[in-house]
Amino acid sequence: MTRAVLSLGSNLGDREGHLRQAVRVLGRCVERASGIYETPPWGDADQPAYLNAVVLVSDPAAAPHDWLQRARAVETAALRVRDPERRFGPRTMDVDVIVVRDADGRPVLSADPELTLPHPRAHLRAFVLRPWHDIEPAAELPGHGPIAALLAGPALAADLAALSPRPDLALESTA
Numbered sequence: 200m201t202r203a204v205l206s207l208g209s210n211l212g213d214r215e216g217h218l219r220q221a222v223r224v225l226g227r228c229v230e231r232a233s234g235i236y237e238t239p240p241w242g243d244a245d246q247p248a249y250l251n252a253v254v255l256v257s258d259p260a261a262a263p264h265d266w267l268q269r270a271r272a273v274e275t276a277a278l279r280v281r282d283p284e285r286r287f288g289p290r291t292m293d294v295d296v297i298v299v300r301d302a303d304g305r306p307v308l309s310a311d312p313e314l315t316l317p318h319p320r321a322h323l324r325a326f327v328l329r330p331w332h333d334i335e336p337a338a339e340l341p342g343h344g345p346i347a348a349l350l351a352g353p354a355l356a357a358d359l360a361a362l363s364p365r366p367d368l369a370l371e372s373t374a
Contacts, residue, residue: 242287
C-alpha cells in the first residue's frame with residue numbers, strides 16, 4: 200500500500216470543474232481534499248490565475264509510479280495540452296506527485312527523472328504547501344522538514360501572501 204500527496208492546479212477553462220473532475224477520476228483512493236486556493240501563476244507570469252488544491256490518496260495495490268500514471272490520466276481527462284515552449288505555461292489541469300509513503304509510512308525517495316520524490320520544488324511552492332497543511336498540519340516534506348515550518352519561513356512569505364482562500368469552492372472525496 201502507498202499513500203501519496205497530489206497537487207492539483209488549473210488555470211484554463213472551467214478551473215473548478217477541472218479540480219472536481221480530478222477528484223472524480225481519482226475516485227475512491229481520495230481520502231481527503233484540501234480547501235481551494237486562487238493563486239497567481241508560478242514561473243510564467245503571462246497567464247491567468249490558478250485554482251490549486253491538494254489531495255491525500257491511498258491504494259493498497261499502488262506502487263509509487265502508479266501515482267504518476269494516475270496523475271497523467273487526470274490531466275488527459277481534462278484534455279491537457281503540453282506546450283514544450285512554456286514549461287510553466289497555462290493548463291487545464293496539472294497534477295504533481297509531491298510525496299509517496301510506503302505501507303509503513305516511510306517516504307519513498309526516487310531520483311528517477313520521470314518521478315523524482317519528493318517533488319524537487321515542493322518546498323518552494325506555497326500553492327502546494329498551504330493546501331497540504333489544511334489536510335495534514337503535522338506533515339513533513341522529506342529532506343525539508345515540517346510543512347508548517349516551511350510556511351512560516353521567509354522564503355515563502357511573498358507567495359503565501361498572494362494566495363487567496365476560496366471558501367466558496369470545495370472538493371469532496373468519494374471515500
